[in-house]
Amino acid sequence: MLLRDVEPADLDAYVRMRCDPVMMSELGGPQPRERIAGQLARDLETVRDDSAWIKMIVAGASARVAGTVTLYRQEGISEIGWMVLPEFQGRGLASQAVRTVLDLARADGRWGPIHAFPSTTNAASNAICRSAGFSLVGQEERTFAGRVFQTRHWVVDTSAHA
Ligand SMILES: CC(C)(COP(=O)(O)OP(=O)(O)OC[C@H]1O[C@@H](n2cnc3c(N)ncnc32)[C@H](O)[C@@H]1OP(=O)(O)O)[C@@H](O)C(=O)NCCC(=O)NCCS
Structure with a gap:
């Protein structure tokens, strides 16, 4: 598994992830196809100005995009997400990619406590949080794309002193 920054050629992978009802079932539902190019352009911009990390997971020898891990600041906190x-x-792959991004964040030092909010029913994502060293803060209602979800709130501190 390798991680690399998102590139303009990742549009197809974005569509396959974000327009798929199953992939998006716990992230607010599929997004309209016509919004994806704009989303990719915004993500490329955040990578250029280094305000967020949008990493693509590349599967071993195949060099195919397998997924993504994103780390960004939102409402005053650092938040991570994955697909x-x-x-x-x-x-x-998700487990390995999340651990790698946390290692990069520790080395970088700017992200501090990193929060994750998987839906309570997302067994794999909650397992990733548990095994990657996050602590459970509690349960929270969160809104994704206009839909309300019951989520588990997890946090891991990537500050130098942690
Ligand atoms: C959630 C998702 C990222 C998991 O990706 P993945 O590469 O299949 O996950 P992994 O193989 O790394 O497995 C992750 C962990 O979940 C566990 N797991 C996998 N499927 C599971 C299931 N159905 N029930 C319970 N645990 C499960 C694995 O044992 C592993 O545990 P470990 O970290 O303790 O070893 C992927 O299914 C996905 O993208 N789903 C749709 C989008 C989504 O829900 N994103 C997350 C929003 S927070």
């Missing part, structure tokens, strides 16, 4: 395409799921 892995169906044909690459169940191989430990």
